[in-house]
Amino acid sequence: MHPNLIASRFLEIIDPDPSRDLQDVMGVLGAEFGFGHFTYFANPRPNARYDENIILTSYPEAWQGRYREKDYHMIDPVVSHGMRSLLPLDWSLLPRNSAAVRQFFGEAGDLGVHPNGITIPIRDANRGCGLFSVNIEISERDWLSYKRAFISELTYLSFLFHDRAMRVGMVPGATERPALSPREVEVLQWAGNGKTRWETSVILGISESAVKLYLANACAKLRVANTTHAVARCVTEGLFDVR
Structure with missing residues (x-):
């Protein structure tokens, strides 16, 4: 499936x-x-x-x-x-x-x-x-x-x-999407494809703590509560697809 x-x-x-x-x-x-x-x-x-x-x-x-x-x-x-x-x-x-x-x-x-x-x-x-x-x-x-x-x-x-x-304005409080850095987009895309923070760190050649920081920064910029919602925002904005 x-x-x-x-x-x-x-x-x-x-x-x-x-x-x-x-x-x-x-x-x-x-x-x-x-x-x-x-x-x-x-x-x-x-x-x-x-x-x-x-x-x-x-x-x-x-x-x-x-x-x-x-x-x-x-x-x-x-x-x-x-x-x-x-x-x-x-x-x-x-x-x-x-x-x-x-x-x-x-x-x-x-x-x-x-x-x-x-x-x-x-x-x-x-x-x-x-x-x-x-x-x-x-x-x-x-x-x-x-x-x-x-x-x-x-x-x-x-x-x-x-x-x-x-x-579409049904829920008050929506804001325009701030610009994410290329690295923030990368870690969100890997998260959207089911990779853990450790797996993402190996793929990108950075530390797991750096991956955690990039995810936290992306969530803060997008004003969302968690990584799942951040990935959803990026997909709907056309920043990347998930497989």
């Missing part, structure tokens, strides 16, 4: 038409890669009110209405755990030990939300945060193998999506 198959397809669709509707793009990806619904939730600044958040979702209108009507964001474990986590969340592992949460998932299922899903937390250097979720209609037997196959690709896709949302 191509290590960045979903991300490559996302860029293939959107690069020729940067103004293309992101929800439409996700509909194409969902049909091709097996997820039924997606949700992108962005909190543009610390302590933002719920009505200031950016939400883009393909969930059925009936569930969206029920969610708003009952203020389910107050008890949704995907939101509460995702906003505190740095790692992807498997919905099947979320605690459901309260009657309110069990009712929440029961109503979601009745209104077209499948029980299996993955949520990727997003953090950026502007102190904004967000969640990118895909919801998959799949048997319990097949769920673990699907997750193992696609979780890294979906993580990369989440940062590409967030970066694109910032660039």
Whole structure:
């Protein structure tokens, strides 16, 4: 399997038409890669009110209405755990030990939300945060193998999506990309192709600490929280491709 198959397809669709509707793009990806619904939730600044958040979702209108009507964001474990986590969340592992949460998932299922899903937390250097979720209609037997196959690709896709949302003005705080040095671009490209800092140091003939410094400088210049997001920014800007 191509290590960045979903991300490559996302860029293939959107690069020729940067103004293309992101929800439409996700509909194409969902049909091709097996997820039924997606949700992108962005909190543009610390302590933002719920009505200031950016939400883009393909969930059925009936569930969206029920969610708003009952203020389910107050008890949704995907939101509460995702906003505190740095790692992807498997919905099947979320605690459901309260009657309110069990009712929440029961109503979601009745209104077209499948029980299996993955949520990727997003953090950026502007102190904004967000969640990118895909919801998959799949048997319990097949769920673990699907997750193992696609979780890294979906993580990369989440940062590409967030970066694109910032660039088209959906998320406040986007800035123009500062110039990276040739060496900073090199270390990011190797990181994007799966090389560790040590492997990159051997390839480039520099110390591992120098590689670490170049990555940190690049992340600071791009105002992103981590190397994955930095690579996503560079790919969307056309600085390099990843294999």
